[in-house]
Amino acid sequence: MPNYSGVWNLTTVLGAVSVGNWPFPDKTIGLFGGGEENINVIDSISFISAGNATDFGDLTVARGYLGSLSSSTRGVWGGGSTGSRSDVIDYVTIASAGNATDFGDLLSANSSLTALSNQTRGVFGGGFDGSDTNVLQYITIASTGNATDFGDAVETFNNGAGCASPTRGIFQTGSRDDYIYITIASTGNATTFGNLASNRSSGAMCSNATRGLFGGNSNVIEFITIASTGNGTDFGDLTVARSALSACSSAVTGVFAGGGTLSNVIDSVIISTLGNAADFGDLTAGRARLAACSNGHGGLA
Secondary structure (H helix, E strand, O other): OOOOOOOHHHHHHOOOOOOOEEEEOOEEEEEEEEOOOOEEEEEEEOOOOOOEEEEEOOOOOOOEEOOOEEEEEEEEEEOOOOOOOEEEEEEOOOOOOOOOEEEOOOOOOOOOOEEEEEEOEEEEEOOEEEOOOEEEHHHHHHHHOOOEEEEEEEEEEEOOOEEEEOOOOEEEEOOOOOOEEEEOOOOOOOOEEEEEOOOOOOOOOEEEEEEEEEEEEOOEEHHHEEOOOOEEEEEOOOOOOOOOOOEOOOOOOOEEEEEOOOOOOEEEEEEOOOOEEEEEEEEEOEEEEEEEEEEOOOHHH
16 A cells, blocks of 8 residues: 555556556644643644644653654653653554553653654663763564663763654754764664754754754754765754754654744644745644654654
8 A cells, every 4th residue: 555645656556557646645643742841741733734733642641851753653752851850651552542551661760862763663862861871772662661772872962853764863962963873773873974054952853764854943944864974954944943842744744843932833844845844733732842753754664
C-alpha cells in the first residue's frame, strides 16, 4: 500500500499505464505532550489541513523539559522535570486517543534531554541528570522496558534538538552550537556533523527523510541535508520568534509549536522548499518546554 503522506501514482493501483499522479491526503498525526508548569496534556493535530489542536489524552506524569520520539504506531515521551528530575518513559498508540501508559525508565532521572527515532529504535541524548551529560540511550519502540546505553555524544549538552532519516539521527547540542550524528541501527559514539548557522539553543528540529530543519531561539529556521555533513543554511523565518518550542513533521510539512512565554502558536513550513512559516493553528493552551512527535516523520520513510 502506498505511503499516505506522499503521492499515489495510479500505475501502482491499476497495474497499467500511468494516467498521472493522484495527490492523496496526508494522514499524519502530530502529538504535543507536557510542558512547563507541570502539564500532563497531550494535544493532537492532523496534517491533512491546518487547524487548531485537540485534546488527545494525558501523560502518566505531568512534566516539562522532556523528550519525545515515535514510530508509525507509537508516540513515546521520556524524562523531564516535575520540579525534580524524572526517569519516566511513557507511550501512547497514535491512532487512538487516550492516556499514556508506562513504558519503562531512563538510565537515570534526566531533564532537558533530546530524542529522535526511526521505525524501530528511539534514542534519547544529553540532558541534565545532576550535571550536563553526554550519555546516549535507546529503547526498542515496539516493546516496553528500560533504556539501554547506546554510546556517548561528542560533548555534554542539554536543551538540544533532534531529527532523523531512517538510518541517521541528528542531535543539535543546545547552547553548544554543534550538530552531531549517529547511525541509529548500531550503537556507538556520535560523530561531529557541522554547526548551526548562528549560535542558538532551546530550539526544535523536524525532518523528512532528506532534510532536517532547526527553528527557534530567534525567528530563524535553518536546514541541513541529513545524509551529508556540513553547517546549517538559512531556510526562512518562524511567524513568531521564540525558544523552548517543539517540532514534528509529516513527509511534506514541518510544524513548530508552543515555546516562549507559554505560546500556543503552531507554525508550518513545506520542508522541501525554502520560505517563511505560515500560521497553522493553535495548541489547546499556551506552553513551553513541551515535546512533539508524529507517525509520519523523516525517520519512518
